[in-house]
Amino acid sequence: MAKTVKCRRLFCFRFILEQSAMDQGGFCAKCYQQQKTIAPLQATESPYKTLLRTPASQLTDRQKRDQLAGSIWFGNENRIDELLSGNTDFLNKAPSSAETWLGVAIARNCHEKVLNRLLQCGCDPNTGTKSPVNTRPLEVAVRDDRIDAAEWLIKPGADPNLGRPIISAISFRKPAEVQLNLLKLVLWIALRSNASVANHSKLFD
Numbered sequence: 001m002a003k004t005v006k007c008r009r010l011f012c013f014r015f016i017l018e019q020s021a022m023d024q025g026g027f028c029a030k031c032y033q034q035q036k037t038i039a040p041l042q043a044t045e046s047p048y049k050t051l052l053r054t055p056a057s058q059l060t061d062r063q064k065r066d067q068l069a070g071s072i073w074f075g076n077e078n079r080i081d082e083l084l085s086g087n088t089d090f091l092n093k094a095p096s097s098a099e100t101w102l103g104v105a106i107a108r109n110c111h112e113k114v115l116n117r118l119l120q121c122g123c124d125p126n127t128g129t130k131s132p133v134n135t136r137p138l139e140v141a142v143r144d145d146r147i148d149a150a151e152w153l154i155k156p157g158a159d160p161n162l163g164r165p166i167i168s169a170i171s172f173r174k175p176a177e178v179q180l181n182l183l184k185l186v187l188w189i190a191l192r193s194n195a196s197v198a199n200h201s202k203l204f205d
């Protein structure tokens with residue numbers, strides 16, 4: 001099945017084929033069209049591309065967020081490095097109302113190095129609970145079958161009891177192999193919390 005991704009415009013929740021998104025700078029057809037009509041001068045170049053050569057230190061917080069979202073999208077690790085090397089107060093706002101920085105990085109298959117970097121910059125593995133459309137990083141990891149990322153999130157404190165995404169996923173239309181890996185993950189979490197005593201009984205409520 002072809003992979004779909006969310007349109008990268010704020011407040012647009014359409015999902016599009018990954019290939020179309022690539023051709024349209026990460027936007028769905030409607031937002032891409034809208035952008036062309038509203039800003040004809042920028043039609044050939046996305047805001048991300050326009051600012052790509054501007055040093056991070058000269059960008060506003062909003063521009064930094066757009067650059068980071070674009071860099072995560074296109075896997076531009078050098079730019080991610082640069083953006084996260086200076087003041088990272090701009091991370092206090094999420095990439096969009098429905099997303100979190102860690103969630104976006106996991107959804108775009110970012111390397112663990114990038115995830116660690118975001119964590120060090122203060123991105124909380126449990127945030128993303130403001131509204132029903134707001135997805136927590138652990139939910140993204142489970143949704144995308146990224147067991148490695150789920151395991152990575154648990155270590156710095158992502159709470160598997162918040163919304164119980166792992167338990168829900170095991171009984172929800174996942175391939176047998178993924179279900180098995182999710183079960184192993186639950187066991188691993190149980191062993192971990194058993195070792196630290198706290199929270200042990202909460203896992204299987």
Ligand SMILES: [Zn+2]
Pocket residue numbers: 007008009012013014027028029030031032
């Ligand atoms: Zn859109």
